[in-house]
């Protein structure tokens with residue numbers, strides 16, 4: 130792209146220039162030879178050698194040719210006085226290959242930027258440490274690996290050094306750095322520095338250091354015992370994402386009078402916030418979030434008179450928020466949520482906060498108590514105020530917030546009517562979450578602003594016919610992507626107005642009073658990924674138009690009055706979750722269900738399904754294969770909304786949200802199924818919950834059931850199963866729920882600690898079954914029937930405790946890492962915080978995504 134633009138430019142230049150050039154050529158020739166010093170031949174050859182070593186997929190170096198002056202090559206800048214190359218801007222060019230030592234010939238090179246390339250995890254070339262004229266060296270995100278060469282310490286003129294975001298850099302020590310006596314900007318983000326305990330003393334010796342970035346560097350300590358650290362001219366100190374698990378050291382309070390930015394988030398800092406830290410009165414950005422700080426917020430916070438962004442969220446701070454907060458007249462971003470802060474927040478806390486735009490207060494036992502006629506001094510863009518007490522009356526101060534884009538007021542105790550102005554009071558609103566309140570509102574009074582993308586009013590008291598809302602003329606231009614109105618009092622029919630709602634990605638109307646067929650027009654929702662109609666009075670057939678909704682991941686139509694499972698269901702090949710329980714389905718389970726290889730949940734329980742269980746279930750690779758692509762399907766969903774589903778994994782109903790991704794469940798219980806359990810079912814090695822109870826199944830339990838290693842719960846009770854319990858069953862080391870009662874099983878219960886640990890009730894109703902834990906002991910004949918291979922059982926058991934440990938680790942790991950980082954409603958801010966410069970935005974976005982996928986993989990691959 131860049132190259133072709135340059136070529137075009139060149140052609141235009143010639144067309145314009147040539148006629149004049151001929152007539153004036155003599156004059157120009159003379160002028161040129163005087164003013165334009167051409168490129169030094171040694172520099173040119175050095176660059177050509179460099180080019181030969183590099184791979185250049187994008188042809189960014191195509192202008193580097195022998196017959197042209199190297200000072201007019203792309204990305205090369207010369208010092209015009211002496212005709213020597215002084216700057217190389219080779220950033221973001223997809224370059225790779227080898228960096229030639231010929232660079233050393235460029236004796237006047239002071240600026241070298243190789244950032245944003247891919248050097249394939251090779252080490253940083255040591256000869257860079259001999260390029261003594263360098264003042265600017267940028268190797269950011271260039272995929273260098275290994276030891277950072279000590280030779281770089283010889284660059285005594287270097288003012289700017291950035292090695293951040295390389296995949297695997299480390300140091301053995303940092304003593305060599307003391308040679309960087311001119312350094313002003315130093316960024317080693319993501320390099321592993323944990324081997325150097327004296328990093329702080331070394332860094333504080335640079336007389337001109339202005340910006341120091343050592344984030345995610347595996348540093349262990351801020352050395353709290355030091356009395357004083359003198360960073361004379363430091364303006365930015367960024368140390369987030371390290372392993373500091375001690376108190377904030379006192380030396381912070383006078384480390385530099387010029388400090389503007391301090392980032393310490395995402396460590397494990399403990400103890401109180403030292404009041405003296407707010408003596409850094411020039412601070413504009415302070416981030417102490419995501420730590421374990423406790424105690425009160427000191428009232429000296431009012432001394433941060435220049436502060437613009439202040440993050441104290443996700444700590445264990447308690448006590449009340451000091452009123453002096455209201456003095457911070459420059460404050461734009463305030464994060465205090467996810468703490469144990471108590472007491473009342475009122476007008477005084479915001480007295481001078483006229484610049485506030487971004488407020489995160491969610492999840493703290495705070496009482497937001499302002500007068501009903503309060504007009505705040507600020508205009509918020511983002512208000513995150515979930516799970517703090519705001520009600521019972523609807524917050525009328527919101528009406529003054531004309532710039533508001535995101536409003537989170539879930540679980541805030543609002544139990545009054547939504548005022549008429551609410552639905553149309555700002556032209557910027559994109560996200561409204563008022564779920565889990567007691568808001569009363571006639572849905573026909575909602576005039577949705579066309580900017581709204583997410584409307585979550587679940588679990589309130591919205592009432593009236595849904596069709597008046599859906600069919601209003603005013604809302605026809607809506608861009609709604611998420612509508613969750615579940616758990617309300619909506620009534621009537623589903624209407625035929627779905628063609629106006631084609632942006633919908635998630636739709637949940639569950640647990641209302643809808644009495645309706647599913648209209649054919651719902652097939653217009655081509656972007657739909659989840660459809661929840663559960664727990665209403667939906668009746669009739671599922672219309673075939675829904676097969677056009679091929680993006681569907683989740684269908685929940687449980688607890689209704691439907692008819693048969695359509696054969697075309699097999700065409701919804703992206704479906705992860707199919708929940709049709711308790712909906713009066715009749716007829717057979719169609720074989721076509723096996724075409725949906727991504728299914729992780731099949732819940733058809735408590736219907737009147739008859740016939741046999743399809744013998745093709747092993748085709749569902751999400752349940753049969755360890756490495757299926759389910760994760761990527763799931764992450765494709767909407768960033769700020771997570772659907773939830775009620776399942777019965779172990780005989781008890783549970784709500785699944787993010788963790789739905791981990792479930793592998795088949796529940797066909799309480800139907801009229803006959804025939805035998807297909808032996809192929811044992812190929813579903815990823816299945817965790819299997820319930821086939823209360824049917825008319827006959828024959829034997831599949832011999833190889835023991836190869837379904839992930840099974841945690843198996844309920845086959847109240848069927849007509851006969852024969853022995855397969856010995857392989859004792860290999861199911863995760864099994865915590867088992868019910869085989871009321872069948873016609875016989876012989877000895879295989880012995881393994883696991884199978885004997887269940888209550889005898891789980892085996893009763895099988896008159897010919899014997900052995901522990903049943904009171905009936907086995908006769909000699911019965912014993913000989915069942916020769917269980919005891920040895921192999923013991924071997925497997927050793928592994929089992931290991932696996933169980935991993936399971937627990939996973940649960941905490943998922944919530945702590947993946948859950949918090951990615952699915953958190955503040956994920957927008959995660960990006961913000963991990964980007965130390967705006968231009969990092971895109972890069973970091975991708976990176977966090979990748980990290981999560983990797984982490985999920987680690988978690989999932991036990």
Ligand SMILES: *[C@@H]1O[C@H](CO)[C@@H](O)[C@H](O)[C@H]1NC(C)=O
Pocket residue numbers: 336359361
């Ligand atoms: C900090 O260091 C600078 C220069 O190294 C020096 O001028 C200044 O006096 C020191 N400050 C203190 C408080 O020691």
Ligand SMILES: *[C@@H]1O[C@H](CO)[C@@H](O)[C@H](O)[C@H]1NC(C)=O
Pocket residue numbers: 357379382383405
């Ligand atoms: C730094 O501040 C502490 C108290 O906050 C004080 O005791 C110490 O003398 C100060 N040191 C210098 C060098 O200013």
Ligand SMILES: *[C@@H]1O[C@H](CO)[C@@H](O)[C@H](O)[C@H]1NC(C)=O
Pocket residue numbers: 408428429430431432453
């Ligand atoms: C600001 O700091 C001074 C001492 O440096 C202190 O006396 C004053 O109370 C502080 N202001 C607030 C609002 O805490």
Ligand SMILES: *[C@@H]1O[C@H](CO)[C@@H](O)[C@H](O)[C@H]1NC(C)=O
Pocket residue numbers: 540565566567588616
């Ligand atoms: C509904 O909201 C209330 C708070 O108003 C909450 O206690 C309850 O758990 C919510 N119910 C559901 C099903 O989410």
Ligand SMILES: *[C@@H]1O[C@H](CO)[C@@H](O)[C@H](O)[C@H]1NC(C)=O
Pocket residue numbers: 712713714735736737
């Ligand atoms: C199954 O069908 C029978 C007869 O049609 C009916 O009485 C029964 O309620 C149905 N059971 C379920 C769970 O739908």
Ligand SMILES: *[C@@H]1O[C@H](CO)[C@@H](O)[C@H](O)[C@H]1NC(C)=O
Pocket residue numbers: 737739740801803
């Ligand atoms: C149960 O299945 C049998 C045969 O499979 C069938 O004859 C019977 O009608 C079914 N019962 C119901 C209520 O569907």
Ligand SMILES: *[C@@H]1O[C@H](CO)[C@@H](O)[C@H](O)[C@H]1NC(C)=O
Pocket residue numbers: 849851852873875
């Ligand atoms: C129970 O199983 C035995 C064989 O183990 C068989 O002879 C008998 O008919 C079965 N009883 C029923 C009611 O299915």
